[in-house]
Amino acid sequence: MDIFAKRLKERAADLGISNAQAARLCELDERRYANYANDQREPDLMTLAKIARVLNTSADHLLGLTDPTPQTARARLLDRLNVAAASLTDEELRTIVTQTEALAIPRPKKTGKKIPPISGV
Amino acid sequence: MDIFAKRLKERAADLGISNAQAARLCELDERRYANYANDQREPDLMTLAKIARVLNTSADHLLGLTDPTPQTARARLLDRLNVAAASLTDEELRTIVTQTEALAIPRPKKTGKKIPPISGV
DNA sequence: TTTTTCCGGAACAGAACGTTCCGGATGGAT
DNA sequence: ATCCATCCGGAACGTTCTGTTCCGGAAAAA
CATH class of the missing domain: 1.20.5 (Single alpha-helices involved in coiled-coils or other helix-helix interfaces)
Incomplete structure (x- = not known):
């Protein structure tokens, strides 16, 4: 699901952190998270929920169901x-x-x- | 992920439809949807997004992300x-x-x- | 009554997963 | 300049999970 991968990358950039750092924040192996961010794998639901929570975003946003609002x-x-x-x-x-x-x-x-x-x- | 299964069932009940009817609404095979509703399988992200959209709910809700947080x-x-x-x-x-x-x-x-x-x- | 719909167990082939290993690129420290 | 740490992404593989098919019992509708 390419929108998910795209949103992951955008979110890490928003936070000013690398994908590897985001992986560690989410307590996921670096390669595993990279597979998500490069649209080569998909997480299970529990992992999706955790990523959304840890990165302080929503699953709806990550899945492309809603768009983000611009931030100052x-x-x-x-x-x-x-x-x-x-x-x-x-x-x-x-x-x-x-x-x-x-x-x-x-x-x-x-x-x-x-x-x-x-x-x- | 049991919360997802629970939320699926609740949502179908909210809408006053059977799980089999929900399955057809979502254009999913009945057995397939039943596996989700009985916590025996998990959908891929695209399917999760579609279910949330068709049942007019949110992925956050289905994943249990939007529970009210207790004041710990x-x-x-x-x-x-x-x-x-x-x-x-x-x-x-x-x-x-x-x-x-x-x-x-x-x-x-x-x-x-x-x-x-x-x-x- | 029969028919239709709903529901859930079991089995299986195939797909997708996480993990490990690796090496190149980049940037900082010495 | 070299060395080290971090980031990044390709490839391979064993394990796990998936969707699908088949089935039969229960409940509801005709």
């Missing part, structure tokens, strides 16, 4: 963030969340008495 | 990540994406020819 550059970054975050352990995810919130949450104003410690925000 | 602790973390990421500047977001991807994408398998160096994470 920023939306693409958020997309990549979600795909990557999905593969993290809970511990790693907690760390990333903490870091991101530290950047996102405004710092308190200086009281003038003393510079507050960086930790314990 | 992890789902909450991902939610928080998205909320926090939304507040970042593009530059900060790019940094977080890069860090997250560095953690997320596994390295290639050892070739077995040589022991890879410990460094180079």
